[in-house]
Amino acid sequence: MEGGDAPQDRSPRLAALRLRDLRTYEEADLELGPGLTVVSGPNGAGKTNLLEAAYVACTGRSFRAAGDRELVRRGRDAAHVAVEVERPGFGRATFTVGLVPGDRRRLRVDGAPVDGLLDHPSRPLLSVFLPDRLALVKGTPGLRRAHLDQVVLALRPAAAAVRRRYVDALRQRNALLGQLRAREVSPAAAATDLEPWDRALADAAVALTGARAEAVALLADPVAARAEELGLAGELSVEYRPRVAGDAEAFRAALAERRVGDLERGFTHAGPHRDELALRRDGRAIARFGSQGEQRLCLLALLLGEADALQAETGRRPVLLLDDVMSELDATRRERLVAVLRAGGQALVTVTEAAHVPHADDPGVGRVEVEPGHARALRVSTIAEVA
Ligand SMILES: Nc1ncnc2c1ncn2[C@@H]1O[C@H](COP(=O)(O)OP(=O)(O)OP(=O)(O)O)[C@@H](O)[C@H]1O
Ligand SMILES: [Mg+2]
Known part of the structure; x- marks a missing residue:
């Protein structure tokens, strides 16, 4: 949609991610491209952990309200996660988060200690889809x-x-x-x-x-x-x-x-x-009258619409972290979602099989393969041409 004409230039994006001893990961070093990246791997391999790691590196906290003890790889004393952020016109900045259970989280930007990452001008905004977040559509008004x-x-x-x-x-x-x-x-x-x-x-x-x-x-x-x-x-x-x-x-x-x-x-x-905040389809609450797949589409529409509004208002589009987003969507809706994601902005999408994402093999789409303990980039994404 309008995503094509709106200015994308000021949106910070994740250019590289480095993990040490975080959850399932012993070590991972990934380069990430600006467009759509498909993160695939079997159940329990560490796909959600990878999105969580990106979130921790950008914000200094987890999206699962997990404590440091949970985040540090079992049997290790400390975890490290770093993200290289690219902000057009401002070059790159590296955010690092050191986690030592029982101690304060150590946050740094380009090596210098900081109190928080949330207000840093280079911080990418993140918009997260987790299956739990369907509660946003189905759950209480709070x-x-x-x-x-x-x-x-x-x-x-x-x-x-x-x-x-x-x-x-x-x-x-x-x-x-x-x-x-x-x-x-x-x-x-x-x-x-x-x-x-x-x-x-x-x-x-x-x-x-x-x-x-x-x-x-x-x-x-x-x-x-x-x-x-x-x-x-x-x-x-x-x-x-x-x-x-x-x-x-x-x-x-x-x-x-x-x-x-x-x-x-x-x-x-x-x-x-x-x-x-009422979410209704043709005047009826989607929480009560929507199917599972429709509630998913509603949440995705909400997150994407927010990204559009943010881009229009602030010139900065959030990076989308979409966990297990293809489940319950039929082939047509998957196709549509992928077309939307390829039309602009950076998105990381997890799936058990890359084949669940239409066009995952397209050269413009980035691919990360996750296996227990590690993740490797098979291909780095590029921004798709907007038709
Ligand atoms: N601190 C930790 N140390 C080691 N392993 C951990 C730690 N925390 C979680 N795990 C392991 O991570 C695995 C889950 O990883 P994750 O949720 O990323 O999998 P996934 O690839 O998203 O799987 P699914 O396809 O089922 O969603 C579990 O097997 C869990 O035991
Ligand atoms: Mg998962």
Whole structure:
């Protein structure tokens, strides 16, 4: 789709990955190309571990919330992972992460210690598809809210302050509700105590709701377009449903309305911490009315649409780490997905058999073969010509 005309130039990408004693890997040194790379190998060989390693190297943490003890290869004392990042116009930077169980993670950029990698200007944004992440489509609203807030931050880094402000105000108001409840203060008297917190919370809620609404407005069209392109039948809509809509006054009114209940439970009921991001196909929740394959397509459309929005807004497209993504997709949808992935950006896709990826043998598609303990690049990808 539009991916072809949008500027790709500023997107950092993974140019090489080096692993030592990380999970299944004793040692692996891989060169990675800018386009699609297919990572294949049998069950348990270390394909997901390889994507995890790339994630650890770029962010300093795992996408599975794994501790260092789990990440270090059994029988070893420490693990190392390094990624060479190429950022057009800025040359290469090497991020390294050293993991020693019981010790702080050692993060470096070009050899110099750093406190974190997340804010480094050369850090590639990563968008991860794991089979577990289908919970984003099928699971509770809280997962979608957290995901939406991540997207908000990627689109508008300044929104971090907005979210913090809301979370702080909510925590303080909840703490006060707890105290008032313990002292059995009457709702009328409590209203006076709560007033300044209601005001702070309402102001922060308006800012957070606004940032979320703005992000969803940027996502809606690209996600719908990607769903259609991937062959999801019907029309996919992404819709932000704030629990309370309107200005600060509307929020304060909503807080006042639920004050008695809030005091009874010691908890704030109304607000953006109860919002929903609705994913619907032809007006019906895809979580309830979508097939397995359709839910997968929905998640892929969401991630791809987000990548499009990020590219359009920031000039930087995330690198896609797609684990076991071909399962449950029929031949036509696999073909479509591969066409989308080859049309732009960097993507690493794991499969048990390379034959599950149409055109995996094409000279433009990179190939990595994983076997227990090692991984080797059979071919380095190139950017496919965009028709
Ligand atoms: N710290 C560790 N040291 C050694 N091996 C580990 C460690 N952590 C995980 N493993 C092994 O890694 C293997 C799983 O690797 P991984 O999940 O990457 O496989 P996979 O290739 O993705 O397989 P599948 O096709 O089933 O998804 C398991 O056999 C597990 O025992
Ligand atoms: Mg796996």
